[in-house]
Amino acid sequence: xxxxxxxxxxxxxxxxxxxxxxxxxxxxxxxxxxxxxxxxxxxxxxxxxxxxxxxxxxxxxxxxxxxxxxxxxxxxxxxxxxx
Numbered sequence: 777x778x779x780x781x782x783x784x785x786x787x788x789x790x791x792x793x794x795x796x797x798x799x800x801x802x803x804x805x806x807x808x809x810x811x812x813x814x815x816x817x818x819x820x821x822x823x824x825x826x827x828x829x830x831x832x833x834x835x836x837x838x839x840x841x842x843x844x845x846x847x848x849x850x851x852x853x854x855x856x857x858x859x
Contacts, residue, residue, distance in 0.1 A: 779791070782813060782820050782823050782824060782827070783811075783812075783813035783814065783816075783820040783824075784820075785812075785813075785815075785816035785817055785820075786811065786812045786813055786815075786816065788811050788812070788813040788820075790827065792811060792813075793807055793811075793813060793824055793827050793828075794827060796810040796811060797827065797828055802828060803828070804821050804824045804825055804828070807824050807828070
């Protein structure tokens with residue numbers, strides 16, 4: 777059986793991350809609480825986000841486009857539609 781490691785610091789595999797997600801860990805922080813993945817060097821956090829289906833950060837994308845990430849109530853700002 778081939779093991780695909782997501783977190784080399786703690787030896788956490790992709791299979792383990794998926795098992796924790798199926799058990800209810802739906803954020804990188806919850807995965808970290810379950811198995812420590814993402815708590816040392818942090819290089820695996822993006823991979824964990826991708827496994828959880830959270831590969832992008834909408835607020836970061838808005839900032840990168842020069843748009844406000846937080847909009848005050850009543851502000852007249854057009855936001856891009858979600859994909």
